[in-house]
Amino acid sequence: MKSQATSSLPAIQSALRAVGARVTPARVRVLGALRAAPGAQSHAEIEEALAQEAHPAIDRVTLYRVLDWLCTAGLAHKAADARGVFRFSAAQPNVEHAAHVHFRCTGCGGVFCLKAPPPPAPKLPRGFRLAGMAVDIRGECPRCVRSHS
């Protein structure tokens, strides 16, 4: 399991410390799993990934709390996929996360980040307050296309 610079142990620990928080095994492992993952992960996927490590399993509730805490700390993002299940992804400092494009597979529910031009934000009717913008492409990923479905 290789860890690149952003997901190395010291980097994770310093990221946690940077937000003035206690560095606990659960947080380190969860953030590490999140950063090592290719895309947005569901709670079940993260749990499964952590279970394969040689450490004691993390409680379901703790995982939820750590994930939520990471989100409020700005270290992760939370979003519901097409199935209504929440998916979490690491907030990588070197990646511009403000405006990019997500591809959501209707087959497996997976989320892929596309390198795509961020479209200009349209103007809102009066009274609406803009917080962010997301472009979601629906379709099927190559694997689901191949397995027909």
Next chain:
Amino acid sequence: MKSQATSSLPAIQSALRAVGARVTPARVRVLGALRAAPGAQSHAEIEEALAQEAHPAIDRVTLYRVLDWLCTAGLAHKAADARGVFRFSAAQPNVEHAAHVHFRCTGCGGVFCLKAPPPPAPKLPRGFRLAGMAVDIRGECPRCVRSHS
């Protein structure tokens, strides 16, 4: 809210018949409620709206089944909102639903359709199959802005 041609009783019945289906009270009422609604409705909101009519209440499960059936029949659309709960909206034939912009209120979870320029679809990596595209603006609707937070 205009209950015009597209949401009149005969129009609903003929729309149901057009897909070769039995015209039942539940389907008529649900599709009617959906077409009369200003935006995407959650299951609970639809149930509440139907309960205020002078008809016997529709079972929770039946409502789910009718909604799903309407989706597969192409008469409605289903999507998960930011909270992970499904919202349903009528597929109005005169409205181009393929590409438009949704505003999702982070306060109340409501969904609003904006009249906005549909941005061009970005090109996908090879192997991905495009099914549709959605632009989601996150923020707060005027009412939630006013009630502050």
Next chain:
DNA sequence: ATTGCGCATGCAACCGGGTTGCATTTGCGG
């Protein structure tokens, strides 16, 4: 090194949206 505070964790129970199985009703074509 020790102590002590308070946050983090684990456990169990709970909640609500969504689904499934099955018996009964009903639309609608014959």
Next chain:
DNA sequence: CCGCAAATGCAACCCGGTTGCATGCGCAAT
């Protein structure tokens, strides 16, 4: 009017997510 398949209602169930509470532990002050 009959009969059958489709639709409905009911109850139980599943699963993702949350809450309450007692215990454990990171961390800093001593």
